[in-house]
Amino acid sequence: MDKHNAFAPAGLVEALQAAERVTVLTGAGISAESGLPTFRDPMTGLWEKYRPEDLATPQAFRRNPRLVWEWYTWRRKLVEQAAPNAGHRALVTIEQHISEFTLITQNVDSLHQQAGSQRVIELHGNIRRTKCFDENVVVENREESAEVPPRCPRCGGLLRPDVVWFGEQLPEQAFHTAVEAAVHADIFFAIGTSGTVEPAASLARVAQRFGATVVILNLDVEPLEAPPLYHINGRAGIVLPALVRAAWPE
Ligand code: APR
Numbered sequence: 001m002d003k004h005n006a007f008a009p010a011g012l013v014e015a016l017q018a019a020e021r022v023t024v025l026t027g028a029g030i031s032a033e034s035g036l037p038t039f040r041d042p043m044t045g046l047w048e049k050y051r052p053e054d055l056a057t058p059q060a061f062r063r064n065p066r067l068v069w070e071w072y073t074w075r076r077k078l079v080e081q082a083a084p085n086a087g088h089r090a091l092v093t094i095e096q097h098i099s100e101f102t103l104i105t106q107n108v109d110s111l112h113q114q115a116g117s118q119r120v121i122e123l124h125g126n127i128r129r130t131k132c133f134d135e136n137v138v139v140e141n142r143e144e145s146a147e148v149p150p151r152c153p154r155c156g157g158l159l160r161p162d163v164v165w166f167g168e169q170l171p172e173q174a175f176h177t178a179v180e181a182a183v184h185a186d187i188f189f190a191i192g193t194s195g196t197v198e199p200a201a202s203l204a205r206v207a208q209r210f211g212a213t214v215v216i217l218n219l220d221v222e223p224l225e226a227p228p229l230y231h232i233n234g235r236a237g238i239v240l241p242a243l244v245r246a247a248w249p250e
Contacts, residue, residue, distance in 0.1 A: 007238065007239040019186040021187075023185035023212075025105070025106070029192020031109050032236075034109075035078070055071045072163075076127050079108075079110070079128070086237040087237040088114075102119055110126060121178055123170055126163065134157030135152065178203060185207050189217060190218075213229075218233070
């Protein structure tokens with residue numbers, strides 16, 4: 001193995017081999033290679049004139065519930081056609097080698113769970129789940145309905161996707177667990193996230209403040225190897241498997 005592989009810096013490989021606690025935060029970038037558009041990509045087709053900030057809010061839903069529901073229906077169909085990629089699978093392998101591994105995701109696409117990740121903290125909910133807008137309670141196995149959006153079988157209120165919208169609180173337990181995992185991490189990876197949406201974006205700084213080795217993996221970072229800080233410029237689906245091969249050769 002080339003000792004100075006840009007995707008697997010020697011210092012990071014050694015740290016990974018020695019690590020007890022590894023915490024990973026993923027964003028839309030890790031699902032990009034599964035064909036799912038990221039948020040900072042311009043939207044396509046009939047959604048190109050909208051920005052997520054205009055649709056993923058309670059105000060937008062109150063103003064035009066049909067439009068917001070149909071945007072999520074479009075995204076859910078994309079998610080249902082997507083499959084985990086080599087980046088998701090590499091994180092499953094890392095989890096198998098690390099005694100305390102925590103995967104925190106901002107993604108709502110279930111691809112980490114589909115890849116086999118065991119401990120997934122969904123900070124922003126999950127597009128496959130639906131909840132009542134009025135009661136804020138998840139609705140399971142609802143009947144298909146011609147009404148758009150469909151209505152809550154209990155109270156008749158409008159149904160919405162169980163995802164966190166701009167301006168809404170994150171699930172409290174999930175965020176508390178995420179902060180704890182950042183504080184106690186030996187190594188903290190931030191993978192495929194633009195780090196523009198709080199409070200998820202602050203987790204890397206928390207980890208750094210508590211002495212973790214921090215790895216930022218993205219397409220838009222300048223490469224940096226300054227232990228305990230690493231910036232790796234590359235695609236998650238290429239870099240993560242390279243790191244796994246370097247740390248744990250077959
Ligand atoms: N490998 C690694 N990084 C990638 C790849 C890839 N193949 N493709 C894209 N990226 C990077 C982009 O450079 C960008 O920095 O992934 C990042 C995706 O950023 P965003 O689209 O902002 O997605 P994310 O950071 O997850 O957004 C956070 O914002 O819209 C809200 O709630 C939504 O959870 C989302 C949150």
